[in-house]
Amino acid sequence: MAKDSSETKVKKDRRGFGEKYAAAPTPVKVVAVTLLLVLVYALPLLRPPILTTNSIDFGTVMFRVIAFALVALGLNIVIGYAGLLDLGYVGFYAIGAYTTAVLTVYHYSWPFFLALPAAIVVTMISGVLLGAPTLRVRGDYLAIVTLGFGEIIRITVQNVEWVGASAGIKDIPHPTGIGAKPNPPFDQGGLFQVPRLQWDGFVPIVDLEHKTSFLAFGSRDAVPYYWLILTFLLLILIGDRMIKASRVGRAWEATREDEDAAELMGVPTFKYKLMAFALGAAIGGMSGSFYASSQAGYINPQSFPLLLSMLFVATVVVGGSGNRWGAIAGGALVAYLPERFRDFADYRLLAFGLALTVLAVWRPEGLFPPRRTRRAKAAEAEIDALEEGTENEEVTHA
Amino acid sequence: MPDTTPDTTPDTTLGAKKGRTVLRLTNATLRFGGLTALNDVSFEINEGEIFGLIGPNGAGKTTCFNAMTGVYALTSGTIEFEGNDLAGRKRHKITKLGMARTFQNIRLFKSMTALENVMVGADVHSKVSFFEALFRLPRHRTTEAEALERARELLNLVGIEGRHDELAANLSYGDQRRLEIARAMATKPTLLCLDEPAAGFNPAEKQRLMDLIRKLRDRGVTVLLIEHDMRLVMGVTDRIVVLEFGRKIAEGTPAEIRDNPAVIAAYLGVEEEDAS
Numbered sequence: 001m002a003k004d005s006s007e008t009k010v011k012k013d014r015r016g017f018g019e020k021y022a023a024a025p026t027p028v029k030v031v032a033v034t035l036l037l038v039l040v041y042a043l044p045l046l047r048p049p050i051l052t053t054n055s056i057d058f059g060t061v062m063f064r065v066i067a068f069a070l071v072a073l074g075l076n077i078v079i080g081y082a083g084l085l086d087l088g089y090v091g092f093y094a095i096g097a098y099t100t101a102v103l104t105v106y107h108y109s110w111p112f113f114l115a116l117p118a119a120i121v122v123t124m125i126s127g128v129l130l131g132a133p134t135l136r137v138r139g140d141y142l143a144i145v146t147l148g149f150g151e152i153i154r155i156t157v158q159n160v161e162w163v164g165a166s167a168g169i170k171d172i173p174h175p176t177g178i179g180a181k182p183n184p185p186f187d188q189g190g191l192f193q194v195p196r197l198q199w200d201g202f203v204p205i206v207d208l209e210h211k212t213s214f215l216a217f218g219s220r221d222a223v224p225y226y227w228l229i230l231t232f233l234l235l236i237l238i239g240d241r242m243i244k245a246s247r248v249g250r251a252w253e254a255t256r257e258d259e260d261a262a263e264l265m266g267v268p269t270f271k272y273k274l275m276a277f278a279l280g281a282a283i284g285g286m287s288g289s290f291y292a293s294s295q296a297g298y299i300n301p302q303s304f305p306l307l308l309s310m311l312f313v314a315t316v317v318v319g320g321s322g323n324r325w326g327a328i329a330g331g332a333l334v335a336y337l338p339e340r341f342r343d344f345a346d347y348r349l350l351a352f353g354l355a356l357t358v359l360a361v362w363r364p365e366g367l368f369p370p371r372r373t374r375r376a377k378a379a380e381a382e383i384d385a386l387e388e389g390t391e392n393e394e395v396t397h398a
Numbered sequence: 399m400p401d402t403t404p405d406t407t408p409d410t411t412l413g414a415k416k417g418r419t420v421l422r423l424t425n426a427t428l429r430f431g432g433l434t435a436l437n438d439v440s441f442e443i444n445e446g447e448i449f450g451l452i453g454p455n456g457a458g459k460t461t462c463f464n465a466m467t468g469v470y471a472l473t474s475g476t477i478e479f480e481g482n483d484l485a486g487r488k489r490h491k492i493t494k495l496g497m498a499r500t501f502q503n504i505r506l507f508k509s510m511t512a513l514e515n516v517m518v519g520a521d522v523h524s525k526v527s528f529f530e531a532l533f534r535l536p537r538h539r540t541t542e543a544e545a546l547e548r549a550r551e552l553l554n555l556v557g558i559e560g561r562h563d564e565l566a567a568n569l570s571y572g573d574q575r576r577l578e579i580a581r582a583m584a585t586k587p588t589l590l591c592l593d594e595p596a597a598g599f600n601p602a603e604k605q606r607l608m609d610l611i612r613k614l615r616d617r618g619v620t621v622l623l624i625e626h627d628m629r630l631v632m633g634v635t636d637r638i639v640v641l642e643f644g645r646k647i648a649e650g651t652p653a654e655i656r657d658n659p660a661v662i663a664a665y666l667g668v669e670e671e672d673a674s
Contacts, residue, residue, distance in 0.1 A: 239532055246531035246538060247521040247545075250510070254518045257507035264467055266493035266522030266585050275528065372509040372565060379568040 019371075041230065044223045045196040045212060052199075055342045059212075059222035063294060065335045066229045067287050072315040072331030073236055073324060074283025079313070080322035080370070081249065082276035083256030084135070085143040088150030090309040091130075092281040095123045096288025097299050098157060101169040104293065107162075112175035112293050116286065123285025124278045131277035135270060138259070150309045158301040168300025172293050175228065180216035190216030190224070219295050229290050233328075236283060240324050252276055318359060320366030322373070329368055418445040420589050420620045421466070421497075426475035428458075428465055428644075435461040437644040438475070443589065448611060448621045450635035450652075452628075454664055457641040459624045460502055463593055467499050468492045480588065494522055498587035500578040502594045502624075508567035512558055512577050515566050516549035519584030545584075552580040556610060572603055576610075583614065590614060591622045596630050608634045632656065640664065 021029065039046075044059045052058045071093065078086045099119040103110045110118070134145045158166050181188045190213025198207035212223040243249055251272040254262035263269050292299050311334055319330025337355075338348045359366075365373045421443040428436040435458050443449045451459050464470045466477055468489040477484045479497055487495075498519070507515050524545065530538045553562055556576040561569060566577060575595055582590055592611070596604050604627060611634050615621055625631045631638065632652040640648040640655060642664040648655055655661055 242532050242534060243528070246542070247517075247524050247526055248528055248531055250514055250518050250521060253510055253514070254507045257509060258505050260469075261501065261505040261507070262518070263489045264469070264493060264499060265519050265581060266490045266498075267518065268488075268490045375565055376509060376567060379565070 037234075041227060044226055045194060047197050047199060049199045049202055051340075053340050053342070056339055057222060059226055060295065061336065061339045063222045063226045063229060064339065065332045066226060066233055067291055067294075068312075068315060068335035069328040069331035070229065070233050070236065070287040070290075071284055071312050072319060072327040072334075073233065073240060074280045074287070075312050075316050076319075076321065076324060076327035077240070077252075077276050077283070078280035079316050080327065081244065081252040081256065082273055083252075084273060084277060085139070085313075086146045086277070086280065087143050087309055087313060088146035088148065088153075089280070089284055089312045090304050090306065091146075091150040091153035092123045092127060092284035093288040093291070093308070093312075094153050094157060094304040095126050095281075096120070096285025097292035097303070098163055098169070098288075099123070099285070100289040100292040101172050101299055102163060105172050106164060106169050109173075112173065115293075116289050119289040120282045120286050123288070124282040126285075127278040127281025128274060130281075131274045135273045135277060147306075147309075150306060154301050154304050154306075157304075164300070166301055168298060168303070169292075170298045172297040172299070174217040174219070174295075174297065175293055177213075177216035177218075177224070180213065180218070188213060188216065188218070190214045196223075219297070222295055225290070225294050229287075232286065232290075236286075237324065237328075244324070248272065248275070314356060318356070318366055320368040320370060320373070322370035323366070323368050326366055326368030326370070330366070333367075419443070420445050420480060421622070422476075422478040423462075423466075424476045424478070426462075426465065426477060427473045428461060428470060429473045435644050436465065436472075439641070439644070439646050440475075441639045441646065441649060443620060443622060445588075445620055446615065446618070447636040448615050448623060448634055450631045450638040451622060451624045451641065452626075452631055452638060452655075453641035456643075457664075458644040459641055460593060461644075462641065463499060463591055463624065466492075466591065467497060490522075493585055493587075496586070496588035497591065498582035498585040498589075499591040500575075500582050500593055500595060502597065504571075504574050504578060506566040506574055506577060506581070509565055511563050511565055512553060512569060512573075512580075513546075513549050513562040515577055516552055516580050516584045517545050519581040520545040520548050522585045549580075549584060552583050553577075555583075555613070556580045557606070571598060575599075579610070579614075583619070587619060589620045589622060591624075593624050594626060595623070596625060596627050604630050 021032075024032070044062045047058055053061050071089070075086065075089050078084050078089075096119045099122045100112070100115045102108070103115040103118055104112060130146070130149055134142060134149075137145060157163050163169070177190060179189045179191050193211040193213050195206050195208050195211050198205045210221075212221050214227075215224065217224050217228070251262070251267045251269075254265065254267050255269045255272055259269050291303075315330040315334045316327050317330070318333060319328065320326030338352065341348060341351070344351070365377070369377075419442045423442075424440050426436050426439045427434070439458075439462065451462065453459055461470065465472055466479075466484070468484065468487055468491075472485065479492070479495055482495060484492060507518065510518070524541050526538045526541050529535075550562065553559070556579050558569070558573050558576055558580065561573065566574065569577060575597075579590075579592065579595065595611075596607050599607060608630060611621055611623065623631065623635060632655075635652055638648075638650065638652055638655045639646055640658070640661050647660045647664060648658045650658070
């Protein structure tokens with residue numbers, strides 16, 4: 001072990017961040033993780049300069065960032081692990097949102113925390129219903145079928161009076177808080193209140209005017225929503241890690257690599273593809289459910305355009321398909337950058353398109369490719385170096 | 399360089415002792431449109447033998463493999479594996495019954511490590527459910543530890559020590575072939591089907607492969623071998639079936655096959671009477 005680490009140091013540390021972390025002693029790990037968690041939870045209150053958006057509420061942006069990261073994490077299971085190109089993911093997002101809206105306000109008046117699991121179950125079932133017939137087709141065909149699914153959901157919703165048709169559903173209630181005052185804007189009170197920082201240039205000032213109430217969800221402050229969805233993101237992240245490092249994760253990867261060989265090695269590929277699809281759908285539905293009951297409390301069919309599906313796929317590809325941290329980073333960037341540069345609103349899509357093109361040319365494996373891609377590239381480079389060496393040798397010999 | 403002629407005298411007495419039939423093909427016929435790839439082929443493989451399936455290119459060897467492992471469905475005839483009719487069975491179920499194979503053109507899970515490749519095979523008999531894996535329940539942990547240990551042991555057995563965490567794609571050609579054998583062995587097969595495992599090997603590697611095949615047989619695995627290399631087939635098998643144009647033209651011990659005029663004709667072609 002010691003020899004190993006000294007060797008790598010001499011050679012040039014090629015270990016990924018994850019491997020370095022794994023090698024650290026336990027107390028270091030605990031402290032590092034705790035600090036990181038505190039930092040992430042406190043981010044919308046710290047409002048660090050440069051990072052903070054000025055033209056739009058930073059808390060709202062951070063909520064969107066996490067909502068996108070959650071979607072990316074779900075889609076990463078489908079695209080990154082199981083290798084199923086799903087271009088209609090927005091369909092599941094919409095189903096989650098509409099299920100929540102229908103259950104909490106439009107036809108019933110369930111509390112949010114009851115509607116959330118219901119929305120997850122409904123999207124999971126819809127994932128199975130879509131997957132069961134379509135996962136028999138492969139590759140490009142699956143992409144086309146799912147693309148159609150996303151549109152079908154949007155058009156159906158637009159034309160069915162029972163779910164509000166094109167007018168959408170408004171007044172979706174906020175999640176029930178603890179200790180929150182029962183009158184608008186509902187975000188006063190809570191368990192306790194936390195002040196936030198205000199920056200004068202690079203000098204922090206504690207801003208006692210704007211306090212965030214812990215566990216009170218209302219229409220003025222987005223930070224409680226951010227904490228809520230962040231907690232769910234972390235839970236999913238842990239689950240993702242457990243499942244990936246088990247027979248299920250291996251079965252997904254084997255299926256992605258060579259479906260026929262996997263089948264002949266005893267992997268029931270269809271079952272595992274369906275599982276990936278349903279899980280991905282459930283996570284998308286969860287994110288949609290949070291979206292529906294967030295501050296605005298209003299959804300309509302225009303909230304779920306096809307473009308959103310493309311953005312979702314972009315998050316996974318930008319981040320590095322198959323790497324959960326990459327997916328989260330991709331989701332965060334795709335949600336954050338357009339909001340940060342709102343001042344250039346007219347050129348946002350142009351810049352985004354350019355950035356994607358540049359990325360596709362210079363780093364096609366994404367910003368944070370999975371370990372396997374990095375290692376394969378390293379081996380390739382080594383082989384190239386060796387080949388060049390022998391070529392030179394041949395030349396000198398000649 | 400072990401250029402020694404391998405043990406070419408497989409004790410034929412062994413063949414007689416071996417009892418149970420592992421695999422039985424009865425009048426197996428497979429047609430693709432007008433092409434008859436397998437024509438009324440019948441043979442049996444007995445427990446504990448190393449069985450060779452040979453024939454010139456396009457004779458239907460790999461087709462026969464594919465029919466056995468459930469890739470193609472027979473047009474007529476039956477394939478019985480340990481008393482189970484394989485007709486209509488799913489491919490992964492056939493593997494679970496105890497038939498594992500390797501591929502003529504290597505088909506590993508390239509961006510998984512050698513160890514992970516073998517563990518996929520070991521997962522066949524795992525009873526761990528999604529929730530057991532999610533919550534890291536005891537069964538997940540014990541099964542995972544067993545699979546890991548088994549995978550390591552198999553990798554060492556086939557000779558890939560020290561490269562367990564290498565991606566399959568980065569292994570050398572020979573190691574990739576050996577990894578395929580380890581992956582198939584991880585499914586705990588009663589019948590291991592090797593599709594040209596020595597393709598592209600040098601004589602030393604072939605020799606090692608023969609040793610490995612014998613070692614696997616000694617572990618109680620019945621081996622079905624498709625091979626082009628005559629020396630290897632003659633050296634390691636107990637019994638051989640020869641296919642030509644989808645038909646069985648001969649069956650017997652290596653010695654019998656070597657002297658069989660039909661086989662010689664199939665491989666070398668027949669000219670005039672005085673040709674040889």
